[in-house]
Amino acid sequence: MIKLSSLFQLILVFWSVSLVGEVWGEVRGEHAVRSLSQNGQHYRPRPRQNGQNGNQGGNGGNNGNNGNNGNKNNNNNGQPDTSAFNIVNGRIFTPGLGIILAPQPFTPMGGDFLHIALDVSGDGKLPVPPLSTADPLTEIFNITLFLTSNTLQKNFTISNITTNTPPFANIMLQEPGQTVKHINFEWPDCLVGDGKEDIGTTARGEYNISIHQNFRLNGSEHYSIFNLPIQVTNSIPQFPGADQLLTKPPPGPLSVNGGRMNCDSISNPLMDINQLVQSVNNPPGQPFQDIAIETTAKDDKGGGGQVGGPGNANPNPNGGNIGNNPGNAEGQVGFAVKGLRASVLDAAFAAGLVILGTSVGW
Numbered sequence: 001m002i003k004l005s006s007l008f009q010l011i012l013v014f015w016s017v018s019l020v021g022e023v024w025g026e027v028r029g030e031h032a033v034r035s036l037s038q039n040g041q042h043y044r045p046r047p048r049q050n051g052q053n054g055n056q057g058g059n060g061g062n063n064g065n066n067g068n069n070g071n072k073n074n075n076n077n078g079q080p081d082t083s084a085f086n087i088v089n090g091r092i093f094t095p096g097l098g099i100i101l102a103p104q105p106f107t108p109m110g111g112d113f114l115h116i117a118l119d120v121s122g123d124g125k126l127p128v129p130p131l132s133t134a135d136p137l138t139e140i141f142n143i144t145l146f147l148t149s150n151t152l153q154k155n156f157t158i159s160n161i162t163t164n165t166p167p168f169a170n171i172m173l174q175e176p177g178q179t180v181k182h183i184n185f186e187w188p189d190c191l192v193g194d195g196k197e198d199i200g201t202t203a204r205g206e207y208n209i210s211i212h213q214n215f216r217l218n219g220s221e222h223y224s225i226f227n228l229p230i231q232v233t234n235s236i237p238q239f240p241g242a243d244q245l246l247t248k249p250p251p252g253p254l255s256v257n258g259g260r261m262n263c264d265s266i267s268n269p270l271m272d273i274n275q276l277v278q279s280v281n282n283p284p285g286q287p288f289q290d291i292a293i294e295t296t297a298k299d300d301k302g303g304g305g306q307v308g309g310p311g312n313a314n315p316n317p318n319g320g321n322i323g324n325n326p327g328n329a330e331g332q333v334g335f336a337v338k339g340l341r342a343s344v345l346d347a348a349f350a351a352g353l354v355i356l357g358t359s360v361g362w
């Protein structure tokens with residue numbers, strides 16, 4: 001490694017730490033006002049932007065992160081149709097207890113690693129380790145993740161409870177006490193590319209982040225799979241910057257020499273969609289929205305979880321009251337709310353950016 005002057009190094013470290021702060025901030029919904037995506041156009045991913053089909057982007061084309069306007073189309077003109085997704089304030093509800101905070105569906109991705117943020121606390125209603133999660137009514141048993149593509153015939157392990165090192169480790173046990181788990185998956189080598197290649201010529205392209213959840217809901221055990229579509233189309237460098245290791249948890253898996261894993265070494269057989277459909281045992285409705293979360297454990301969050309009522313479970317402060325029910329319209333929030341609220345700069349990009357920036361000259 002080339003030595004940098006220690007002053008320069010110091011500046012870089014500070015800069016990256018502050019950016020990492022942004023990543024976490026966004027993940028926790030504290031990102032309402034400041035948005036990298038608005039301030040720095042050059043950070044923006046290539047495809048899927050508002051108003052690319054001209055200036056029909058609604059209110060000025062910049063839908064921002066705190067669009068409180070209750071506008072029915074959420075200023076989504078020019079974006080993929082996400083209406084099949086159950087998105088409330090940028091949080092994606094799954095047929096399980098996990099709530100995805102990042103990335104948003106159809107986000108074009110790249111950078112050094114894939115960043116996923118998952119709320120495993122049942123929106124604050126469930127305890128997280130090191131507290132005991134055992135509860136005869138509602139608990140998460142385990143969550144595993146895969147990066148899959150039917151079109152490309154790929155199924156890579158992201159997290160499968162194999163080692164003690166994230167992301168293979170049990171995500172419930174990492175970041176003790178934190179309700180949001182951050183999964184930083186180092187892109188394997190076959191996904192390296194400059195973002196200019198034609199779709200279909202490489203292993204890059206459309207993928208699902210496939211989230212498998214084993215859980216108990218209101219006394220019954222369930223197993224669900226939720227597929228979150230992303231596009232692996234942005235630039236992914238062959239050699240990730242060393243300082244990505246400042247990210248917590250550190251991105252992985254890495255090869256023995258610290259580089260990207262060979263794709264074959266994290267590949268799994270791809271199952272037929274019918275097999276998958278037969279393997280699941282979904283709950284009769286969406287937890288939180290259709291089925292009240294009932295717990296017997298004492299809620300340690302201090303009033304956050306009103307047992308039996310998802311109505312006011314909307315503590316997310318980042319604005320964005322979707323639809324026409326601002327405030328405490330009990331029982332309304334979360335029902336049939338459609339559409340992606342805003343084009344949120346995804347945390348993985350920001351994280352990748354840290355590396356991009358700091359790897360210059362390192």
Ligand SMILES: *[C@@H]1O[C@H](CO)[C@@H](O)[C@H](O)[C@H]1NC(C)=O
Binds near residue numbers: 141161
């Ligand atoms: C996940 O939980 C299910 C249900 O309790 C259990 O059968 C399975 O073995 C667990 N998987 C792992 C990898 O621990």
Ligand SMILES: *[C@@H]1O[C@H](CO)[C@@H](O)[C@H](O)[C@H]1NC(C)=O
Binds near residue numbers: 150
């Ligand atoms: C993602 O999953 C959905 C089903 O959940 C499937 O229809 C779609 O083809 C998958 N996309 C890819 C690229 O495999």
Ligand SMILES: *[C@@H]1O[C@H](CO)[C@@H](O)[C@H](O)[C@H]1NC(C)=O
Binds near residue numbers: 156157162265267268
């Ligand atoms: C987890 O994934 C890794 C990489 O694909 C694989 O080597 C390992 O066998 C898997 N573990 C289990 C329990 O499936």
Ligand SMILES: *[C@@H]1O[C@H](CO)[C@@H](O)[C@H](O)[C@H]1NC(C)=O
Binds near residue numbers: 146148155210270
């Ligand atoms: C991917 O591999 C894992 C581990 O073998 C499996 O559980 C999962 O169902 C597979 N996913 C797909 C889409 O084939």
Ligand SMILES: *[C@@H]1O[C@H](CO)[C@@H](O)[C@H](O)[C@H]1NC(C)=O
Binds near residue numbers: 218219290291292294
């Ligand atoms: C939860 O289970 C209890 C006991 O079986 C039942 O009385 C209640 O209606 C169930 N709640 C929901 C929302 O399904």
